[in-house]
Amino acid sequence: MCNGSRPPGAAEGEMRSHGTRQTHAYLERVLDGEAAGEGALGGLIAAARAPETRANPPGLTAALAAFREVSAARPAPAPRSTSMIKNVAAKVLAAKLLTVAGIALAAATGGIAAAASTGHLPSPLPHSDHASSIAVAAVASSHDQPTSTASASASATGSSEPSGAHPSASPSPSLRGLCQAWLSRPHEHGKADTSPAFSYLVSTAGGVDAVEAYCTDLLASPAPSSSEDGSGPPSAIPSHSHPAPSHTHPTSKPGPFSTPSGPPTKS
Amino acid sequence: MPNRTDRKVFAPTGTAVPVQAGTLNQDGNQWIAAAKAGDEAAFTRLYRDVQPRLLRYATGLAGADAEEITAEAWLQIVRDLADFTGDLDAFRGWAARIVRNRAIDSARARARRPVEVRDLSLALDRPATQDTANLVLNNLATTWAIGLIAQLPADQAEAVLLRAVVGLDAKAAGAVLGKRAGAVRVAAHRGLKTLARMLAETEAPGPATRPASRRLTDDV
Numbered sequence: 327m328c329n330g331s332r333p334p335g336a337a338e339g340e341m342r343s344h345g346t347r348q349t350h351a352y353l354e355r356v357l358d359g360e361a362a363g364e365g366a367l368g369g370l371i372a373a374a375r376a377p378e379t380r381a382n383p384p385g386l387t388a389a390l391a392a393f394r395e396v397s398a399a400r401p402a403p404a405p406r407s408t409s410m411i412k413n414v415a416a417k418v419l420a421a422k423l424l425t426v427a428g429i430a431l432a433a434a435t436g437g438i439a440a441a442a443s444t445g446h447l448p449s450p451l452p453h454s455d456h457a458s459s460i461a462v463a464a465v466a467s468s469h470d471q472p473t474s475t476a477s478a479s480a481s482a483t484g485s486s487e488p489s490g491a492h493p494s495a496s497p498s499p500s501l502r503g504l505c506q507a508w509l510s511r512p513h514e515h516g517k518a519d520t521s522p523a524f525s526y527l528v529s530t531a532g533g534v535d536a537v538e539a540y541c542t543d544l545l546a547s548p549a550p551s552s553s554e555d556g557s558g559p560p561s562a563i564p565s566h567s568h569p570a571p572s573h574t575h576p577t578s579k580p581g582p583f584s585t586p587s588g589p590p591t592k593s
Numbered sequence: 594m595p596n597r598t599d600r601k602v603f604a605p606t607g608t609a610v611p612v613q614a615g616t617l618n619q620d621g622n623q624w625i626a627a628a629k630a631g632d633e634a635a636f637t638r639l640y641r642d643v644q645p646r647l648l649r650y651a652t653g654l655a656g657a658d659a660e661e662i663t664a665e666a667w668l669q670i671v672r673d674l675a676d677f678t679g680d681l682d683a684f685r686g687w688a689a690r691i692v693r694n695r696a697i698d699s700a701r702a703r704a705r706r707p708v709e710v711r712d713l714s715l716a717l718d719r720p721a722t723q724d725t726a727n728l729v730l731n732n733l734a735t736t737w738a739i740g741l742i743a744q745l746p747a748d749q750a751e752a753v754l755l756r757a758v759v760g761l762d763a764k765a766a767g768a769v770l771g772k773r774a775g776a777v778r779v780a781a782h783r784g785l786k787t788l789a790r791m792l793a794e795t796e797a798p799g800p801a802t803r804p805a806s807r808r809l810t811d812d813v
Contacts, residue, residue: 348782348785348786348789350782353781353782353785353786356757356785357753357756357757357781357785358756358757359757366789366792366793367785367788367789367792370738370741370742370788370792371738371753371757371785373734373735373737373738374649374735374738374739374742374754374757374758375757375758376734376735376738377645378641378644378645382641383640383641383644383645383648384644384648384660385644385660385663385664385667386637386640386641386644388664388667389636389640389644389664389667389668389671390633390636390637390640392667392668392671392672393628393633393636393671393674394633396671396672396674397631397633400631400675
């Protein structure tokens with residue numbers, strides 16, 4: 327049993343014998359997870375707070391890919407406090423450059439090799455197209471943050487002119503990162519595919535079967551070397567895969583909760 | 594009363610260890626600082642701490658859509674992280690607010706009609722079943738608990754989840770909900786009392802009919 331300072335059932339017995347007379351203090355302890363060993367209610371809340379048993383909670387891959395992409399697109403923050411942060415940022419940036427270059431290279435060669443050897447893509451994705459528009463909207467709509475440098479418009483993912491029109495940002499908020507995540511773990515596609523973030527990639531590529539080719543081309547194209555000038559949109563989108571039909575309708579405006587510091591609405 | 598409460602339906606009592614630890618907050622503050630600087634390892638740690646909380650909260654709000662909602666929320670979190678200031682507790686509250694907004698947007702998009710703030714309980718068609726929770730959460734005990742909490746009225750469920758699962762105090766939970774701390778406290782306590790009644794009713798039919806009293810999981 328856990329850290330029950332009182333014998334199990336004691337609090338519950340008291341609670342039961344008095345109907346609903348749980349004391350304020352007891353309920354607060356339950357909410358704070360400090361009553362795990364005390365009766366039914368404590369057990370329930372403790373179960374609700376139980377540690378995550380999965381080493382990687384769902385969505386980590388996609389979130390990390392997005393994080394990587396945003397970090398790469400953003401100039402290193404000015405370290406205003408310690409030099410340690412500066413060092414960390416420098417190391418991370420260097421590591422990131424190496425990683426991006428390495429993955430791009432590996433993806434290019436590996437993708438070609440895989441395509442040559444197998445002739446088709448592994449493990450198709452059963453579904454998950456429906457989430458794409460919401461995911462795109464979530465990425466594209468930039469409420470709350472007017473100056474977000476990384477919020478490239480979703481339309482940039484679509485009709486990309488092969489040669490010109492230097493876009494001010496990388497192809498999309500997270501396509502590059504998503505591609506890296508997708509290609510770097512082909513053995514996990516079955517799992518990774520279920521993430522809604524990947525559905526954005528799938529719809530952009532024009533279908534699950536086109537993702538690998540799309541990503542290979544995207545990553546083979548000159549990477550926005552570390553940051554600023556996104557040196558070019560994905561130049562060669564495979565002709566057989568059309569980018570997703572402009573699902574750019576923003577479904578959401580800043581919700582009524584976006585400024586929670588306001589006065590509480592009285593009902 | 595007879596002492597039949599020692600063996601309970603929810604034997605996972607013994608498995609429960611509080612998600613948060615005292616020293617975690619200091620670490621968390623460092624994670625945030627490093628993640629803002631682009632440190633992927635720090636971001637991963639942050640994610641591992643916060644995402645299970647968000648996922649459970651979202652499951653209580655939106656059932657099977659929880660994973661999708663949290664995925665969208667993290668895209669926004671990642672995008673706006675550089676502008677975030679605060680400690681780990683504040684981060685959890687910020688993230689929970691984003692999840693909540695996403696859940697509302699999702700419900701709104703599905704309903705294709707404007708949704709008033711006060712209609713949240715109507716807008717969020719929380720499936721509130723063990724099955725839907727089971728789609729998202731892998732821990733049986735946790736699934737059971739969240740599924741039960743989700744059956745509460747929405748305001749009570751949210752208050753309990755934000756306090757007990759996300760780990761916010763009453764004031765921070767109130768900031769997420771747009772309520773005062775006192776209102777959150779009342780709602781959370783009401784929710785707990787309702788849960789206690791539900792648990793008592795679950796046990797009422799008789800001790801012999803409940804073989805489920807064995808431990809559901811045996812993790813740490």
